[in-house]
Amino acid sequence: MRTVLTVRGVGHRYGGTVALDAVDLTVGAGECVALLGPNGAGKTTLVNLVVGLLPRQQGEIDLAGGDPRNARTRRGLGVVQQSLGYPGTLKVGELISGAAVRGGRPRSSAAPIMAELGLTDLTERRVAKLSGGQKQRVQLAMALVTDPKLLVLDEPTVGLDVPTRRRFWQVLEQRRAMGTGILLTTHLIDEAAAVSNRAVVLDHGRVLASAPPEELVSRLPDRTITARTDLGDERLTALPEVVSFERNGGLVHIGTRYPERLLRLLLAEDPGLSNLQVEGASLEEAVVALTSPHNVGREVAR
Numbered sequence: 187m188r189t190v191l192t193v194r195g196v197g198h199r200y201g202g203t204v205a206l207d208a209v210d211l212t213v214g215a216g217e218c219v220a221l222l223g224p225n226g227a228g229k230t231t232l233v234n235l236v237v238g239l240l241p242r243q244q245g246e247i248d249l250a251g252g253d254p255r256n257a258r259t260r261r262g263l264g265v266v267q268q269s270l271g272y273p274g275t276l277k278v279g280e281l282i283s284g285a286a287v288r289g290g291r292p293r294s295s296a297a298p299i300m301a302e303l304g305l306t307d308l309t310e311r312r313v314a315k316l317s318g319g320q321k322q323r324v325q326l327a328m329a330l331v332t333d334p335k336l337l338v339l340d341e342p343t344v345g346l347d348v349p350t351r352r353r354f355w356q357v358l359e360q361r362r363a364m365g366t367g368i369l370l371t372t373h374l375i376d377e378a379a380a381v382s383n384r385a386v387v388l389d390h391g392r393v394l395a396s397a398p399p400e401e402l403v404s405r406l407p408d409r410t411i412t413a414r415t416d417l418g419d420e421r422l423t424a425l426p427e428v429v430s431f432e433r434n435g436g437l438v439h440i441g442t443r444y445p446e447r448l449l450r451l452l453l454a455e456d457p458g459l460s461n462l463q464v465e466g467a468s469l470e471e472a473v474v475a476l477t478s479p480h481n482v483g484r485e486v487a488r
């Protein structure tokens with residue numbers, strides 16, 4: 187796979203604060219890499235270094251064969267930030283065709299991407315009069331109009347309604363199929379699990395894990411058995427292999443590392459057991475386990 191972004195040994199300090207410590211990361215063509223981690227982990231610092239907004243202090247960053255501090259290299263980059271910071275008096279069409287021209291593309295390349303994102307009817311609308319979701323679509327159009335090799339998305343779907351969010355990811359899926367790489371930061375971990383093929387978990391400026399989301403989840407041993415049962419709490423918690431227990435209305439949720447063994451026991455004790463579900467952990471739980479201070483995390487990280 188061709189690599190569109192290579193980050194090697196990158197460190198960054200703000201005065202005495204170490205924001206990034208020897209970070210390595212790659213994004214291949216067509217990959218979507220989700221950068222996850224708690225507040226202050228260093229995600230925005232890394233993104234700002236990748237897009238050339240911060241001076242580099244330590245390590246190397248290679249963006250499709252160039253240095254992101256070089257304006258020509260940045261033409262290969264599309265950026266979507268959490269909010270659009272452009273003068274409200276500009277019109278949607280002007281903004282997107284302006285982005286095309288700055289990226290060395292003809293003004294006419296704006297029309298197809300505007301159609302793709304449902305923005306054609308808003309061509310003459312001033313930015314100040316757009317809704318939050320419409321502004322995000324404008325940013326995405328500006329980012330895509332130059333056919334970037336790498337898209338960097340910083341919390342791109344915050345505030346989008348469900349259909350707009352789906353459309354957003356559909357458009358990005360098509361670009362991935364054409365070879366665009368994506369680096370995404372988000373606190374919406376379920377979304378990251380759905381759209382990315384690799385999650386990089388950052389905490390205190392260090393990479394704790396880099397793996398497909400399903401692999402990070404599978405490193406968590408616990409499964410949850412949910413069922414409706416007449417067995418009382420005491421009998422349930424006395425069963426072997428139970429590591430957690432919760433009753434919620436008529437349902438019980440039982441955490442275990444050995445769901446098959448526990449299920450046999452449960453069914454033997456209560457043949458009337460119903461509404462049975464067995465679920466694995468979510469990516470959110472995997473990230474919490476990795477980054478919580480007291481911790482299962484060390485175990486997961488290996």
Ligand SMILES: Nc1ncnc2c1ncn2[C@@H]1O[C@H](COP(=O)(O)OP(=O)(O)OP(=O)(O)O)[C@@H](O)[C@H]1O
Nearest residue numbers: 200203204205223224225226227228229230231232
């Ligand atoms: N301009 C700055 N000056 C001083 N310290 C900073 C600055 N920007 C970030 N930091 C510090 O660097 C560390 C990493 O911050 P960063 O913004 O990269 O985290 P983040 O992962 O993006 O967090 P969040 O999820 O809250 O957006 C934090 O300890 C933060 O306080």
Ligand SMILES: [Mg+2]
Nearest residue numbers: 226229230231
């Ligand atoms: Mg941030």
